[in-house]
Amino acid sequence: MQRARLLPLLKNSPTADAAAAAGIAVALALPLLGFRLVDSAQGLGLETRFLWVVYAALAVFVGRLALNILRLAREALHARAAPISRPQTMPRRRTRWPEAGCLALLIILALALPWLPFGDRNTVDRATLILIYVVLATGLSIVVGLAGLLDLGYVAFYAVGAYSYALLSQHFHLTFWECLPICGVLAAGFGVAVGLPVLRLRGDYLAIVTLGFGEIVHVVLVNWTAVTGGPNGIGGIPRPDFFGIPFAAAASEGGMTFAQYFGVPFSPVQRIYFLYYLILAMAVIGGALVWRLRRLPLGRAWEALREDEIACVSLGLNPTMIKLSAFALGATFAGVAGAFFAARQGFISPESFTFIESALILAIVVLGGMGSQLGIVLAAIALVGLPEWFRELADYRMLAFGAAMVLIMIWRPRGLSGERRPTARLKGVPQLATPAVAPAE
Amino acid sequence: MNAEHGILLDVEHLTMRFGGLLAVSDVSFHVRRGEITALIGPNGAGKTTLFNCMTGFYRPRVGRMQLNVDARPPFLLERMEAFRIAREARVIRTFQNVRLFARMSVFENLLVARHAALAHVSAASMLLGFPGYGRAARKAAERARYWLDKIGLTYAANQMAGDLPYGWQRKLEIARAMCAEPRLLCLDEPAAGLNPRESDILNMLLLEVRNEHAVSILLIEHDMRVVMRISDHVIVLDHGIAIADGTPEAVRREPAVIRAYLGASEAEAIVPARGPA
Numbered sequence A: 001m002q003r004a005r006l007l008p009l010l011k012n013s014p015t016a017d018a019a020a021a022a023g024i025a026v027a028l029a030l031p032l033l034g035f036r037l038v039d040s041a042q043g044l045g046l047e048t049r050f051l052w053v054v055y056a057a058l059a060v061f062v063g064r065l066a067l068n069i070l071r072l073a074r075e076a077l078h079a080r081a082a083p084i085s086r087p088q089t090m091p092r093r094r095t096r097w098p099e100a101g102c103l104a105l106l107i108i109l110a111l112a113l114p115w116l117p118f119g120d121r122n123t124v125d126r127a128t129l130i131l132i133y134v135v136l137a138t139g140l141s142i143v144v145g146l147a148g149l150l151d152l153g154y155v156a157f158y159a160v161g162a163y164s165y166a167l168l169s170q171h172f173h174l175t176f177w178e179c180l181p182i183c184g185v186l187a188a189g190f191g192v193a194v195g196l197p198v199l200r201l202r203g204d205y206l207a208i209v210t211l212g213f214g215e216i217v218h219v220v221l222v223n224w225t226a227v228t229g230g231p232n233g234i235g236g237i238p239r240p241d242f243f244g245i246p247f248a249a250a251a252s253e254g255g256m257t258f259a260q261y262f263g264v265p266f267s268p269v270q271r272i273y274f275l276y277y278l279i280l281a282m283a284v285i286g287g288a289l290v291w292r293l294r295r296l297p298l299g300r301a302w303e304a305l306r307e308d309e310i311a312c313v314s315l316g317l318n319p320t321m322i323k324l325s326a327f328a329l330g331a332t333f334a335g336v337a338g339a340f341f342a343a344r345q346g347f348i349s350p351e352s353f354t355f356i357e358s359a360l361i362l363a364i365v366v367l368g369g370m371g372s373q374l375g376i377v378l379a380a381i382a383l384v385g386l387p388e389w390f391r392e393l394a395d396y397r398m399l400a401f402g403a404a405m406v407l408i409m410i411w412r413p414r415g416l417s418g419e420r421r422p423t424a425r426l427k428g429v430p431q432l433a434t435p436a437v438a439p440a441e
Numbered sequence B: 001m002n003a004e005h006g007i008l009l010d011v012e013h014l015t016m017r018f019g020g021l022l023a024v025s026d027v028s029f030h031v032r033r034g035e036i037t038a039l040i041g042p043n044g045a046g047k048t049t050l051f052n053c054m055t056g057f058y059r060p061r062v063g064r065m066q067l068n069v070d071a072r073p074p075f076l077l078e079r080m081e082a083f084r085i086a087r088e089a090r091v092i093r094t095f096q097n098v099r100l101f102a103r104m105s106v107f108e109n110l111l112v113a114r115h116a117a118l119a120h121v122s123a124a125s126m127l128l129g130f131p132g133y134g135r136a137a138r139k140a141a142e143r144a145r146y147w148l149d150k151i152g153l154t155y156a157a158n159q160m161a162g163d164l165p166y167g168w169q170r171k172l173e174i175a176r177a178m179c180a181e182p183r184l185l186c187l188d189e190p191a192a193g194l195n196p197r198e199s200d201i202l203n204m205l206l207l208e209v210r211n212e213h214a215v216s217i218l219l220i221e222h223d224m225r226v227v228m229r230i231s232d233h234v235i236v237l238d239h240g241i242a243i244a245d246g247t248p249e250a251v252r253r254e255p256a257v258i259r260a261y262l263g264a265s266e267a268e269a270i271v272p273a274r275g276p277a
Helices: A002-012 A014-034 A050-081 A099-115 A121-146 A155-171 A176-195 A203-223 A258-262 A269-294 A297-307 A309-314 A319-345 A355-368 A373-389 A391-411 B047-054 B082-089 B106-113 B123-127 B131-151 B166-179 B196-213 B224-230 B248-253 B255-262 B267-274
Strands: A035-040 A043-048 B007-018 B021-032 B036-040 B062-067 B091-093 B184-188 B216-220 B233-238 B241-246
Touching: A014 A035, A014 A050, A099 A121, A099 A269, A099 A373, A121 A269, A121 A297, A121 A319, A121 A355, A121 A373, A155 A176, A155 A203, A155 A319, A155 A355, A176 A203, A176 A319, A203 A355, A258 A269, A269 A297, A269 A319, A269 A373, A269 B123, A297 A309, A297 A319, A297 B106, A309 A319, A309 B082, A355 A373, A355 A391, A373 A391, B007 B047, B007 B216, B021 B036, B021 B047, B021 B062, B021 B216, B021 B233, B036 B047, B036 B196, B036 B224, B047 B062, B047 B091, B047 B184, B047 B216, B082 B091, B091 B166, B106 B131, B106 B166, B123 B131, B131 B166, B131 B196, B166 B184, B166 B196, B196 B216, B196 B224, B224 B248, B233 B248, B233 B255, B241 B248, B241 B255, B248 B255
Parallel strands: B021 B241, B036 B216, B036 B233, B091 B184, B184 B216
Antiparallel strands: A035 A043, B007 B021, B007 B062, B233 B241
């Protein structure tokens, strides 16, 4: 009896609702905030911090109350403005981001970055890091976003690219530009090698196998000391040169440095800017390639495979080739990005290729919205760039990360860039935002 | 070797077993060129299993399925991979539970069906948009528009296929199959979930496919309005065995069929009433 009356009360009263939220906060905060182990002279002791729990509960209560009041106020406003409520079946027209315009603006901004007032060396360095993740996420978006194959070991291909460049340049003295395509091809080969045995798998099973592959590569890197240098990694990797002209303070015998060639004074910034423009070019070319592929039969086949593999087969599409092409192309992106990473750092070790990297790249793809270029850039800035700028708050990084994820999933469950738009249109037919309704008969 | 009304598909002694269950047992029949052949039978009779065998989704241990084509040796379907059956033998099927690419537009759904036709264009001319690819792509768009006009769905071409009402999804699936230019179109319960008016429209569409496009049709159907009115040839399956084979009229009077559908005792009364008035 009591319950029956209490429940609607809880639902309707903003205060009661806030109190309930505060109660949950207390239950959560008591073990998390209320007790703390302290190291004292007598050994471990338990410190209680009940005041913190009270603060947490108060904060939740006030916040929830404010939210409730805001909602009630808005409802009241709506009720006055529009007494006849909108029919539930009418979907609201979603505002669409002018994706091409935003991308163009971003590219122009990126091109001008080194000359902007805030475009100092650090900023350009961070932008380079963001762009590496943009390239990686673009590659992964082919596999996960377009072909719908959940790959949790993507970082393995990144490692293949990085180690390929490091080893090839050390042992065979190949230049960066010679290595770049080789690294791409090697990574693609690994992509096919992983792709072949897991072709029959989908969803969770595929995720587990790729996760295992990522770990295998990591373990090999750590333990195969003779080749990979083990946990010590590989150092002294040659830096990329300007198409054959090195960036150096002093020229080698008979050679010329970048500064001499162009008759400018030497500055270490030159290489940083060059690397930045190089990865920017890679990101733009990669993005353009994916953009084009999505409009071609291959890209359409990837998406069709994501939607329904059996239907694809029944229409004469070879699922093996489609999956392998997605795996191979995605891996190529990672291989090229890996080679660039190794060249930029000059030093690589297995630490850079852990599962958390795979997870980060996947988070960028998911957050950006499956298979969306603009979304990837925004998500990379949010997930890679912002933590770099807010280093001082490093302790709260994961907290902010989680909060951002929760907020995005509430407001834009399909990712930052929203819903997928058709890549091919029949001309002369309007694009409606509402679901189809049969014409009046 | 096969004239206008020759045999297109010849199925002999087809047997499919799942563990102890004999889903299809020694079934032989043929589909004649330019005809609509209906495959009927109670639930669980093995109709869809038969479809799955013919389209390569199941691999039967016993039996032969031969698709006769002019000017080349026949295709032996039991030896081909599913996607090759669709691409080379061009036996295209639809599914009992509609399988559209839900988050792709109606138009894109139709373009995917043209994949095999577009695949011979070189990768370079695709990437860079050379005329060869442009022509092929334009042709694909033309075919798609043609079939959209046919089923009356042109106005929704750029909407997501998954947002369409059910009846339209069924029609779209047939249009998509037609875009793949089948020799034999296999439809798994195309009229399921359609109202009488919609199934009349479906009848007209299927007759048109047969008459104007010279495509042979094999269909599984429970809706007798469809089966009796448009099929030229009916095969009845019960418990994995073909119990009758002939014209709709002949099959309807077959005692074995009446028994299979209605049980032994009250046989005569109801079956004729289910046919067309």
